[in-house]
Structures are given as C-alpha cells and as structure tokens.
Amino acid sequence: MKNLLKSRYSLYLSLLLLYVCLSFVVRLTLYFLAHAGMDFSILAVIKIFSIGLYFDLATAVFLFAFYSLYILFIPVNWVGGKLDKVLTYVITTISLFIVVFSIIAEFPFWEEFNTRFNFIAVDYLIYTYEVIENINQSYSIPLILLVIFSVIASIIYLFKKQHIYEYTFSNKPHFGKRIIVFALSLCALLLFSNFTTNKQAEWSSNIYENELSKNGVFSFFAAYRSNELDYNTFYTRIDDKQAFAIVKKEILQENQTYNTQNDFDLSRHVVGSEEIRPNIILICIESFSAEFLGAFGNNQNITPTFDTLAQSSIFLSNLYATGTRTVRGMEALTLCIPPTPGNSIVRRPNNDHLFSIASILRKKEYALSFIYGGDGYFDNMNTYFGGQGYTIIDRDRGNPLSEDIQTTRIPILDTDVTFENAWGICDEDLYRQSLIDADKNAKKNKPFFQFVMTTSNHKPYSFPENKIDLPQGNRDGAVKYTDFAIGQFLKDAMKKPWFNNTVFVIVADHCASSAGKWEVNIHKHHIPAFIYNLPQQDTVISTLASQIDLMPTLFGYLGWSYDTELFGKDINHIKPGEERSLLGNYRTVGMLKNQIFSEINDRKKAYQYSWDAENSHMVKFNNIKNEQLKNLCISYYQTASYLYKNGLMKEK
Numbered sequence: 001m002k003n004l005l006k007s008r009y010s011l012y013l014s015l016l017l018l019y020v021c022l023s024f025v026v027r028l029t030l031y032f033l034a035h036a037g038m039d040f041s042i043l044a045v046i047k048i049f050s051i052g053l054y055f056d057l058a059t060a061v062f063l064f065a066f067y068s069l070y071i072l073f074i075p076v077n078w079v080g081g082k083l084d085k086v087l088t089y090v091i092t093t094i095s096l097f098i099v100v101f102s103i104i105a106e107f108p109f110w111e112e113f114n115t116r117f118n119f120i121a122v123d124y125l126i127y128t129y130e131v132i133e134n135i136n137q138s139y140s141i142p143l144i145l146l147v148i149f150s151v152i153a154s155i156i157y158l159f160k161k162q163h164i165y166e167y168t169f170s171n172k173p174h175f176g177k178r179i180i181v182f183a184l185s186l187c188a189l190l191l192f193s194n195f196t197t198n199k200q201a202e203w204s205s206n207i208y209e210n211e212l213s214k215n216g217v218f219s220f221f222a223a224y225r226s227n228e229l230d231y232n233t234f235y236t237r238i239d240d241k242q243a244f245a246i247v248k249k250e251i252l253q254e255n256q257t258y259n260t261q262n263d264f265d266l267s268r269h270v271v272g273s274e275e276i277r278p279n280i281i282l283i284c285i286e287s288f289s290a291e292f293l294g295a296f297g298n299n300q301n302i303t304p305t306f307d308t309l310a311q312s313s314i315f316l317s318n319l320y321a322t323g324t325r326t327v328r329g330m331e332a333l334t335l336c337i338p339p340t341p342g343n344s345i346v347r348r349p350n351n352d353h354l355f356s357i358a359s360i361l362r363k364k365e366y367a368l369s370f371i372y373g374g375d376g377y378f379d380n381m382n383t384y385f386g387g388q389g390y391t392i393i394d395r396d397r398g399n400p401l402s403e404d405i406q407t408t409r410i411p412i413l414d415t416d417v418t419f420e421n422a423w424g425i426c427d428e429d430l431y432r433q434s435l436i437d438a439d440k441n442a443k444k445n446k447p448f449f450q451f452v453m454t455t456s457n458h459k460p461y462s463f464p465e466n467k468i469d470l471p472q473g474n475r476d477g478a479v480k481y482t483d484f485a486i487g488q489f490l491k492d493a494m495k496k497p498w499f500n501n502t503v504f505v506i507v508a509d510h511c512a513s514s515a516g517k518w519e520v521n522i523h524k525h526h527i528p529a530f531i532y533n534l535p536q537q538d539t540v541i542s543t544l545a546s547q548i549d550l551m552p553t554l555f556g557y558l559g560w561s562y563d564t565e566l567f568g569k570d571i572n573h574i575k576p577g578e579e580r581s582l583l584g585n586y587r588t589v590g591m592l593k594n595q596i597f598s599e600i601n602d603r604k605k606a607y608q609y610s611w612d613a614e615n616s617h618m619v620k621f622n623n624i625k626n627e628q629l630k631n632l633c634i635s636y637y638q639t640a641s642y643l644y645k646n647g648l649m650k651e652k
Contacts, residue, residue, distance in 0.1 A: 008079065009181060010167035011092065012067055014159060016060045019099055023056040024049070026103055027212055030110055034208040037114075044204065048212045051201055055215040058192035063098065063217065065189055067091050072182040080169040088168065089156075096152045104148065106216045108138070112459060114513060115211045117220035118586070133422030138460035198222040199603060205620055207519050231341060231641035234602035236634060240264075240642060243635040250632060253573040259563065264648065266639075270570075272561040277364055278533075279442070279502040280449045280554070281434060281493075284329060285482060286457045288508035290526040292479050302470070302480040305487035306528060309506065314531040314539045314557070316571070320581040320592070321510045321525045322547050326453070327379050329509030332547035334358065334388070334451070335649075336568030338582040338636045341589055341602060345644060347380045352387025352404070354649045355565045357551045362389060363562065367441045367448040371433050373412070373424030373455050375399055381453075382409070390451065393433055395424060419464040423455040426463050427485035430454060435492060442498040453509075457482045475512060490532075504532040505554060507547070518609070519588045520599060523616035525581075531557065544579035544592065545571050565649075567640065582636055591633040596626055598633035606630050 027049065038044070070091060078084050102117075109117060135141060159165055173181075201213040231237075244264050252258070252268065259267045290296045293303045295310040295317070309315070322332040327344035331337065334356045335345060345351050358368055370390040376382035377399035382392050386405035396411035412425065412433055419426040434452050441448035456463050461478035468484050470477035486506065493499050508527035529550055534557055545553075548568035555562065556570035580593040590599035597609045597618060608625045609618040624630050643649045 008071060008168055008171045008173050008178075010164045010171075011088065011159065012064060012071060014162075014164050015064050015067070015092070015095060016057075018155065019060040019063065020053065020056045022099065022103055023052070023059070023215060026106055026216070027052050030106070031212055033110065034114070034212065037208045038206055044206075044209055047203060048209055051203070051213040052215065055196070055201060055213070055218050058196050059215045059218045061185065061188050061192055062221075064095060065185070067095065068182055068185045072178050076172050076174065079172045085169060088165075092156065092159075093152060096155055097148060100148045100151050102217050102220075104144065109216075112513075114208070116214045116216045118223045121220055121223065137422050137462060205518060207521075210519075231638060231645075234604065235341065235600055235637065236604045236606050237638055238631055238634055240638070242631075243638045243642075246632055246635040247567075247639045250635075251567055251569060253569060255570075255573060256564075264642075266567070266643075267563060267565045267652075270555070270560070270562050270564055272556070273559040275559045275561065277366075277447045277558070279438065279447050279498055280361075280366070280505065281438070281452060281502060282333065282450065282505040282551075283452045283486065283507070284326075284333065284454065285486075285506065285508045286326065286454050287510060287512045288457060288479070288482065288527060289511040289513075289524075290508075290528050292512075293528055295528070296526075300476065302476055303483045305483045305490070306506075306530075309530045309532060310528075310540075312532070312537055314534060314536055314541065316529040316531075316541045316545060316550070316553075318542050318544050319507070319527055319529045319550070320522070320544075320546055320583050321508065321527045322583050324510050324514035324525075324585050326509045327381070329507075329547060330381070330384070330451075330453070333507065333551060336548040336551060336566035337649075338548070338567060338640045339584050339589055340637060340641045340644065341584070341587055346384045348644075350647075351384055353651050354388065355651050356388055357566075358388040358390065359651050360555065360560075360562050360564065361449050364560070365446065367391070367444070367446050369393060369437050369441075369448065369450045370453075371430065371437065371450055372453045373420075373426070373430040373433075375424075385451065391437075393437060395420075419462075421455075421460060421462045423458050425455075427454050427456040427482060428464065428467075428488060431485060431489035431492070434489070435496070438493075438496065438498060438502075442496075454482065454485075456485065457512075499533075503534055503554070503558075504530075505550065506530045506532065507550060514585065518618055519601070520584055520590055520597070522583065522592060522597060522611060522613075522618070525583045541571055543571050543574055544581055545569075545574070546581040546583065548582065549574075567636070580632075589637055591629070591636060593629055593632070594626075596629055598626075598629050600634060600637065606634070 031048065070087070074084060106116065109121065198214060198219055202210045203213065204210050241263055248266065251266065255271045256268045259269055292298055293310065294301065294307040322328055322339040325344065327346040328339055330346050331344045332339065335354060336357065361368060368390040370385035371393045372381060374395050375397040376392055376394035382394065383402055383405055386392055386401055386407040390407065392407060392409040394412060396409065401409055416432065417425050417429050419429065430452065434450055437450060438448060457478045461474055462472050463478065463481040468477065468480045470480050493502070507529040511524050511527060514521060514524040531554055536557065549571050552566060552568040553571045556572055580591055582591050584590055588599060588601040590597055592611060595611050597611045599607045599609070606624065608621045608630065610621065611618055
C-alpha cells in the first residue's frame with residue numbers, strides 16, 4: 001500500500017480518500033441539521049456512518065473509474081510528458097468540479113426536501129430553464145463558481161505540496177502491474193454496481209437515519225435507474241379479483257349503483273338531487289401546508305385571506321394531500337385515484353383521454369382551461385391536460401405540444417406580465433389570465449371550468465415589491481404574498497357579472513415539506529381546502545378525507561347525476577367509520593383509517609402504525625394489527641395500478 005501511495009496511483013488513491021473524507025464531513029453536517037428529527041442512539045450513529053462509508057467508497061470508485069482507465073492505457077513513454085500532465089490536470093479538475101459541485105448542491109437540496117438527491121433531482125435535470133433560473137435567482141452563480149474553483153485550486157495546491165503529482169508523473173509502472181491494479185478496481189466497480197442498491201441503506205423506520213446513511217451522488221443515479229416502478233414486481237399483492245371486490249365495496253356510496261357486473265369495472269352511476277351548473281375555478285396553490293394558517297394554530301398572521309375563507313366557505317379541515325409533488329396533486333384532483341407508486345400519471349406516457357373529472361365536466365358541457373404561469377412543458381403538464389381536452393394557457397417558451405395533442409394553446413404574452421421568476425409569472429398576473437379567460441367564456445353563455453396552478457410559493461420565494469410587509473427570499477413572505485394575491489383575485493372576481501354563478505375551489509397541491517421521522521409523514525400531508533361561493537357557506541367538514549375526494553364532494557354539492565369511474569368519494573356520503581385518506585411518496589404508499597396507518601413499500605413489505613393526530617406521532621406495531629385494513633390498502637393501489645397498466649382508465 002505504501003508503494004502505491006508513492007506511485008503512478010498516488011493521485012487516484014488521493015482522490016478516493018479525499019472524496020470519502022469530504023462525504024464524511026457532509027454526512028456529519030447533515031446529521032447535526034437533522035438531529036431534531038431523530039432519537040439519539042449510539043447504535044444508530046454507528047450504523048449511519050458505517051453504512052455511509054460503504055456507499056461513499058462505492059461512489060468514489062464510480063466517480064474516478066475513468067481516471068483509473070486512463071492510467072491503464074497511457075503508454076509508458078508518455079508518463080510525465082506534457083500531454084500526460086495536461087490530461088491529468090484536466091481529468092483532475094473535471095472530477096473535482098463534479099465532487100465539489102455535488103457536495104455544495106446537497107445542502108440546499110437537503111434544506112428543501114430533507115433528503116439526499118432523489119427522483120426530484122433527476123426530473124429537474126430535464127427542465128434546464130427552470131432549474132438554472134431558480135439557482136440564479138436563489139443564489140449568486142458567480143459566487144458559487146468562485147467558491148467551487150477556489151476549492152478545486154486549493155485541493156490541487158495541497159496535492160502538489162504533498163508531492164502527489166510528483167509521484168504520479170515520475171513513476172512508470174509496467175503494463176502488467178497496471179492491469180492488476182485496474183482489475184482490482186474493476187472488481188470493486190462490478191461489485192458495487194451489481195450488488196449495491198440504495199435500499200441497503202434503508203435499515204431504519206426513521207427516514208432521516210436512512211437518508212443520512214446514503215450518498216447523494218449514488219442516490220441520484222439510483223433514482224435515475226428506478227424512475228418507474230411496476231406494482232406487481234415490487235409490491236405485496238393479493239388476488240386481483242379479490243382486490244377489485246374489496247375496492248368496489250369500499251367506494252360504492254348509498255346514492256350509487258354499478259353499471260355492469262364486470263369484476264374489473266368500477267363504473268357506476270351517481271344519483272344527484274336538484275342540479276346546478278355554475279362556473280368552477282379550481283385554484284391549486286403551490287406548497288401550501290395547513291400549518292401556515294391561523295385556522296390551524298399559526299399565530300404569525302400570514303394568511304388573513306385563507307383564515308377568512310375558513311369562516312366563510314365550506315372548509316375541509318381534515319384533508320390530506322396524496323403526495324409530495326405538484327404533479328401528484330394534479331393527478332389526485334383530476335383523476336381522483338390513489339397515488340400509484342413511481343411517477344405520477346401526469347408524467348407517464350399514454351396518459352391521454354383518461355377518465356377524469358374532465359370526462360364528467362365535458363358531458364355537462366363545460367369549457368375546460370388549464371392556466372399555468374410557467375411553461376407547461378415542465379413535468380409534462382401540457383401533454384397531460386391537453387390530452388384530457390383542456391385549452392392550455394401558459395408562458396409557452398418555445399416547447400410545442402405533441403402532434404398527438406389536439407387542443408388550443410394560448411401563450412401568456414410579455415405585455416401581460418409585471419413580474420416573473422424561474423417558475424413563472426407572479427400569482428397576481430396568473431389570476432388576471434384567469435379573469436380574461438373567464439370573461440371570454442362567460443360571453444359565450446357556456447359554463448367554464450378552470451384549473452389554475454400557482455407558483456409564487458416556491459423557492460426563490462420572489463414576488464412583486466410593495467405588496468406585503470415581509471421581505472422576499474423566505475417562505476413566510478411567499479406565503480403571505482400568496483394569501484394577498486388570492487385575496488385580490490377574489491375581490492376582482494366579485495366585480496364580474498359571472499361571479500354570483502361561480503364556485504371557487506381552493507386547495508394546495510402538497511405541503512411545503514414532507515420529510516420527517518417516518519417514511520411517510522402524515523402530518524406533512526395535511527393541507528387546507530375550501531369550496532367558496534356556494535349557499536352552504538360557514539360549514540366546516542372535519543371528516544378525514546383525501547385530495548381525491550374533493551371534486552366528487554363538489555359534484556355532490558352541485559346535485560349532479562353522472563357516471564363515474566373515480567376512486568374519490570363524496571365526503572358528505574361517507575358514513576362514520578368509513579373515513580380514510582390515501583397518501584404516500586414516490587416509493588412508499590399507504591392508507592390512514594381508524595387511527596391506523598397501513599403502509600406498503602417497494603420491498604414487498606407491509607407495516608402498520610398507530611397514529612396520534614393530536615400529537616402528530618406514529619408508533620409502529622410489531623406485527624400487522626388489522627389484516628382487513630392491510631388488504632384494503634393493498635387493494636386500492638393494486639387496482640389503480642392494474643387499471644392504468646392495462647389501459648382500463650381510458651374513456652370508454
């Protein structure tokens with residue numbers, strides 16, 4: 001080993017050691033940042049850092065594999081020459097740039113998501129405009145680059161001072177010796193690539209301990225490889241026919257009958273009462289946790305509009321988001337299905353002409369619009385909404401709709417924008433687009449439905465000046481601006497002739513953060529929801545419910561009779577003891593019912609926890625406490641996955 005340290009492999013081994021040391025510092029720093037979410041244990045600390053060391057070594061072997069290959073094939077008479085020195089310094093600089101950049105990037109990512117790099121980081125790389133602009137508006141890119149290259153220069157200087165380059169360029173091992181060392185490196189590479197998975201770091205029921213055990217770069221590539229999850233391959237199952245029988249019994253309500261005797265057909269007829277067809281504006285608020293509202297105990301007075309709505313609307317106070325991303329919220333609100341594992345259906349292929357709320361609205365002769373302040377190319381939103389028949393109103397930065405999507409697209413012009421950041425125009429500008437579209441449709445004497453997606457409550461938390469009394473750049477300011485903007489929108493809407501015949505549905509897409517002590521943190525899914533401008537105002541619904549239930553509940557208030565294939569239920573027809581909420585993250589999904597949270601994951605495991613809502617606390621049962629609830633949970637996700645995979649969610 002001593003000879004290797006003073007040989008051609010001096011730089012290679014130094015890079016490996018440097019990366020392991022830097023990764024240890026990162027893990028230690030993140031440990032102290034996350035300590036409030038963990039119960040201290042010496043054994044847990046040992047596991048975190050020993051497993052972490054293993055993953056750091058695996059990542060280091062991957063990162064510097066190219067350099068080891070270079071050492072193998074460079075001719076002996078080139079070693080120490082000008083070309084060798086130039087190539088070595090170039091490879092070193094590029095390698096160090098990747099290392100330093102990834103380490104620096106880990107900290108803002110952890111701050112935002114409380115996890116190592118995951119599928120969100122993978123997805124963001126697809127949308128370079130939004131990501132680069134977000135970084136540019138949140139941080140100083142010149143300063144970041146200065147720091148990165150200063151660190152790289154310091155490392156290279158340190159290597160020179162320790163004679164590492166001198167050893168590297170002066171030693172000329174013969175090819176046989178180099179092939180032996182490379183073979184050892186290759187064996188390590190094959191071992192790590194074939195037998196190391198991120199799941200091996202998930203030893204704890206505490207998500208912080210699992211994430212700290214991982215390596216950020218390794219997690220990034222693991223997420224890239226597992227961006228799709230097939231339910232049958234990765235999750236515990238029961239017989240398909242049994243699963244459908246369980247779900248069909250569960251979702252059928254007293255005012256519904258099934259249309260067929262087909263075991264795998266969820267289509268049923270809903271009998272309404274006295275039907276009304278008002279205009280509907282569904283406003284989906286970015287990252288808006290229940291804990292922001294005074295109605296839920298917040299004393300910062302940053303949501304006066306929402307707190308007023310809590311007293312002057314139909315207020316759903318016990319509603320939970322199905323997921324942790326915007327596309328999950330969109331999926332839940334429009335398709336009204338459980339959050340099937342893997343990518344949201346909004347982002348999957350072949351997701352056009354699905355049975356959704358749009359299918360019901362079109363039969364009621366509504367004009368449909370999707371209004372988004374950024375480019376709807378992001379997260380495949382335009383393809384998804386266009387495929388369901390919505391007119392697209394977005395920023396349109398030159399990303400055309402697929403030729404398969406036959407719909408109208410209306411760009412938001414620069415002249416209509418007063419403020420814009422990486423994610424889109426400010427909420428006030430977005431709401432003006434809603435008013436313009438509403439005016440157009442109202443003149444046609446045709447009811448309209450709008451899905452309005454906001455973006456202001458998102459990092460970099462920037463918004464127009466002189467609107468509120470809080471500074472930009474932090475979450476509280478963005479929340480208060482979000483509240484201010486929707487207040488102004490409702491005031492402007494009240495002046496319109498169509499206002500009295502318009503219902504406003506206001507709901508969050510997901511919470512501001514989702515990580516915590518458990519794989520799925522129920523309290524980090526609690527969101528506010530309001531149905532405003534119906535006669536039944538001043539109503540608080542405290543029934544436990546899911547995002548997928550919001551639109552069926554609205555249809556119930558409107559007295560509609562219609563055919564449905566939605567999993568969502570009308571909350572007002574949920575009997576005591578039938579309440580449930582479906583929620584999860586990318587890989588782990590579950591169901592909360594009767595204070596028991598049933599959880600299934602991609603390791604074909606099922607667990608149950610007792611849930612204390614008052615203290616937001618879960619305790620894991622040693623064994624399955626309620627087999628019936630476990631099977632119900634499995635059935636929800638298994639049937640939803642079955643329907644999508646087999647094309648049975650398509651409109652008939």
